[in-house]
Amino acid sequence: NIIQNVLSPFKPLPDVVHRITAFAGSGKTHTLRLLASAYPSLKILYLTFNRDDDPLASEKDNKGFPSNVVRQTTCSIARKETQAMGNFEEPRKKVVRDFLERRLGHSLNYKVVDVVLGTANAWMMSSDPELSEEHVRKGEVCELKPEFRALDFVKLAKALYDAMIDPHCHEISMTHSTYLKKFVLSGAEITCKSGGPFDAILLDEAQDVNMVTLQMLLAQPG
Secondary structure (H helix, E strand, O other): OHHHHHHHHHOOOOOOOOOOOOOOOOOHHHHHHHHHHHOOOOOEEEEEOOOOOOOOOOOOOOOOOOOOEEEEEHHHHHHHHHOOOOOOOOOOHHHHHHHHHHHHOOOOOHHHHHHHHHHHHHHHOOOOOOOOHHHOOHHHHHOOOHHHHOOOHHHHHHHHHHHHHOOOOOOOOOOHHHHHHHHHHHOOOOEOOOOOEOOEEEEEOHHHOOHHHHHHHHOOOO
């Protein structure tokens, strides 16, 4: 069987990651569908990296996967687990400035806001568990007025993140990266309806995945 011979090197194994490189329109999703069909006894999770709840809502053949496959998006899983709600838009700079000014007790300009937002975003999209100086955009700090360069941008960015995930704080809006980071830091597991982890995870459109999403998947057991 030609198809079976092609698929055999990609047999799901514990702690093994297979990567299939393909060009646009070359049948990546169809290949994943064949992989899922080749292992009907396994509990398989099919994932795409987008912000919709149904990863195949726009596809004509969205029912082509076998019954042992659950279709989800990385964002929908993290949203459900973290109970994230909102429009998931970048916080308005004026709101962030007001928030920071209250913490510091003095006025700031929007360049400071840009550094704090950039620091928070760099950390949230990374696989790093701790926010550190490595996430601060040093080039932008050098362009600030002298009185602002000594600010603790790590502390301010962490305070901004904490406000984003605080269910009682509705001032600072949460982004998609915020709840993905919260999911990863929580150590939550992706489980199937019957309980326990999936036997295999198929990730479509993996080129769109950032580091925090990759960490979300690699941290899963099995």
